[in-house]
Amino acid sequence: MFIKEANLETRLAHGCHKPDSETRSLASPIYQTATYGATSQEHFEDLCYNWGHVYARESNPTTDELAATLALIEGCEAGLVTSSGMGAVTSMFFSQLKSGDHIICANGIFSHTTLFLKECLMNFGVEVTFVDATDYKNVEKNLKHNTKIVYVESPLNPSLRVVDIEKISKLKEIKDFIFVVDSTFAPTPIQYPTKLGADLVIQSLTKFMNGHGDAIGGAVLGSRELINKIKWPSMPCFTGACLTPMNAWLILRGLRTLDMRVERHCKNALAIAEFLENNPLIETVNYPGIKSSPDYELCQKQMNGLGGGVLSFTLKKLTSDEDRVVKTKKIMNNLKLITIATSLGEGHTLISLYDNGLVRIAAGLENSEDLIEDLKNALDKTSEEVK
Numbered sequence: 001m002f003i004k005e006a007n008l009e010t011r012l013a014h015g016c017h018k019p020d021s022e023t024r025s026l027a028s029p030i031y032q033t034a035t036y037g038a039t040s041q042e043h044f045e046d047l048c049y050n051w052g053h054v055y056a057r058e059s060n061p062t063t064d065e066l067a068a069t070l071a072l073i074e075g076c077e078a079g080l081v082t083s084s085g086m087g088a089v090t091s092m093f094f095s096q097l098k099s100g101d102h103i104i105c106a107n108g109i110f111s112h113t114t115l116f117l118k119e120c121l122m123n124f125g126v127e128v129t130f131v132d133a134t135d136y137k138n139v140e141k142n143l144k145h146n147t148k149i150v151y152v153e154s155p156l157n158p159s160l161r162v163v164d165i166e167k168i169s170k171l172k173e174i175k176d177f178i179f180v181v182d183s184t185f186a187p188t189p190i191q192y193p194t195k196l197g198a199d200l201v202i203q204s205l206t207k208f209m210n211g212h213g214d215a216i217g218g219a220v221l222g223s224r225e226l227i228n229k230i231k232w233p234s235m236p237c238f239t240g241a242c243l244t245p246m247n248a249w250l251i252l253r254g255l256r257t258l259d260m261r262v263e264r265h266c267k268n269a270l271a272i273a274e275f276l277e278n279n280p281l282i283e284t285v286n287y288p289g290i291k292s293s294p295d296y297e298l299c300q301k302q303m304n305g306l307g308g309g310v311l312s313f314t315l316k317k318l319t320s321d322e323d324r325v326v327k328t329k330k331i332m333n334n335l336k337l338i339t340i341a342t343s344l345g346e347g348h349t350l351i352s353l354y355d356n357g358l359v360r361i362a363a364g365l366e367n368s369e370d371l372i373e374d375l376k377n378a379l380d381k382t383s384e385e386v387k
């Protein structure tokens, strides 16, 4: 059997590593090098013209193995890995766009991607329209002759609303565009955007893919043609957003247990969402895996029935927004196990506060009963304090 046809568990366990004939090392080596010696000038030129290893900003065997493994997991032709998720986002946009092009972007995506579009790309003469992409018709309405890219995240960060990937990809029948989905919040085995018609998938490898909170990385995955266009003659060779071999190796190691970890993250997030939903202090819980979510049906269809490892909620307002924020901070400060930090998809459960009093919880790998007890204690203690 070829690894490409194997089940996900087997693909994750074996990855794309081919032991070299000399050492037969089953673990992937870390090629910790900046450059590669050629045997002759002719050999050097051959390497330059045929995608050989010439210089580590352009390619490296450890990072190449990670890119190939990620493509194998997503079930697409090719991948490109970058120094961070933002490295993947910027490399993809810079390589695909020119002045005068138009992008349609989902409202409510990761704040730094929004800022990059507003503060950087718009200054280069790229037009960006932000739409509520949870209704695909808003994308359809805003398509123009010069629309080059439609960019969404699903689920969105931090509203946890789900975007219908299949419906938006069908719009390519009306007007051709490159459909890019940032799937950081719903990694394998939750959703497979290219199988639903997306052209490119972005992943912040920093999150679930690595899963151990000890390396930053990013990836773009898709057809060989599109990935080659991003690779050369453009990025990350020019942005310098190349992944280090050490981080590629850490992420490769993290990937071996992706399916098991993601399952636990989802189980814990669901348990927390259900607990919060029944707590009298809570106003709203956003999690596509709970029945009350407006995206529950879509989650069953698009996300394998798994709501993901992240949820968000707001407290009931007592008197004003300000008062809600003060009380929310008190609850967060009273937590003992759940840590105030920004990120997601790692062993520790992390909590972060947004401007309007929205709280995001990135469920970790702990026992859900311990997490719920921690939240319950913090909620009860805060209620006592404000009485």
Ligand SMILES: Cc1ncc(COP(=O)(O)O)c(C=O)c1O
Binding pocket: 084, 085, 086, 087, 110, 153, 157, 182, 184, 185, 203, 204, 205, 206, 216, 217, 218, 343
């Ligand atoms: C949805 C999403 N995309 C991209 C990024 C950027 O990833 P990184 O922090 O690895 O640059 C993040 C970071 O939180 C994110 O949440």
